[in-house]
Amino acid sequence: MPATPAWPPRSAPRLFVPGPLTEGGVVTLDGPQAHYLLRVMRVAEGDAVILCDDLTGEWAGKVTQAGKRDLTLDLVERLRPREQVPDLWLCAALLKKDRFDLVLEKATELGVRRIQPVLMRRCVADKLNLERARAVVTEAAEQCARTALPELAEPVKLDALLRDWPAERTLFFADELGGGPAAAAFAAHLGPAALLVGPEGGFDDAEREAVRAAPQARPITLGPRILRGETAAIAATAVWMGSIGDW
Incomplete structure (x- = not known):
């Protein structure tokens, strides 16, 4: 039968x-x-x-x-039911359209809770079409069978992001000049977390100093090679999910 x-x-x-x-x-x-x-x-x-x-x-x-x-x-x-999403924010520097589309898509697939575009001095792009970005995020969520859409915030300047940063959330700062190994740093600081990743030209000295001065910031390294902005955002998210996320 x-x-x-x-x-x-x-x-x-x-x-x-x-x-x-x-x-x-x-x-x-x-x-x-x-x-x-x-x-x-x-x-x-x-x-x-x-x-x-x-x-x-x-x-x-x-x-x-x-x-x-x-x-x-x-x-x-x-x-x-609607899934419980890991409490991870991705604060990614705004990149050129196709490259930031990739960040939006893969961050959604990997399971982040919030995507916060950040404007920095070396960003090539300075605007984001939020309606189009939400469509990219929604299509990615449909494809990967998420039941919860990530929150997509309007772009914000780095100084404003740091000024209003919540005290209870650890800010892992992907610094190309060095920091603690990412996986070990993630495991040592459980709880609400965020990843801050820079633009095509990297952070300038003043931005790096401002981030490192934030009490919640934890500089991390993503290995010996300099990664493109979209690669760093995706790689760091994957390592966090593999360390203490929902993998």
Whole structure:
């Protein structure tokens, strides 16, 4: 006797939608999300779609009506509650668009709680399209099956970031001039944490001095080589997750 296929199938498309979602609820999608499901994924009536609302978790929905430009889904069951996200902020210097897109995408996949773009003297970029950045983050969360979106903050200047830094959060400062080995430093300071990573040209002397003067700062090294800004951000996040995160 053939086995009953799992429902919803693992291949079902995933989308973040406005919430809150509730069992037995009805969701209507139009615009780009409907286009994606109808024209790209070719969903039809009876097909499953996984929906997340960044509030209640992950839900299985069944398509009950598929039109030309919109579709309706009935929520069948909650599959998972909203995940507990590791308490890590990534404070990354603003980079050129494609490179910062990579930081946004990989930081989301790796599981950070908050992404804080930082403006520094040697930053090549000085603006961030937040709407577009949120789309990058959302698509990455859908792809990697997160049930919680990372908080994405507006860019802030380094001096303002340091001035308002919360006393209870350790600030690991990826300093190309040296510091403690990253993994050991992470393990020695449990609790709320953040990573500060510099721009293409690195920190200037005044910025480095200001960061090191912050009482919560802990200089770290990411090895013997000088890493690009996006590489440093991704590598440091991966090491933290491997040391005391949710890996």
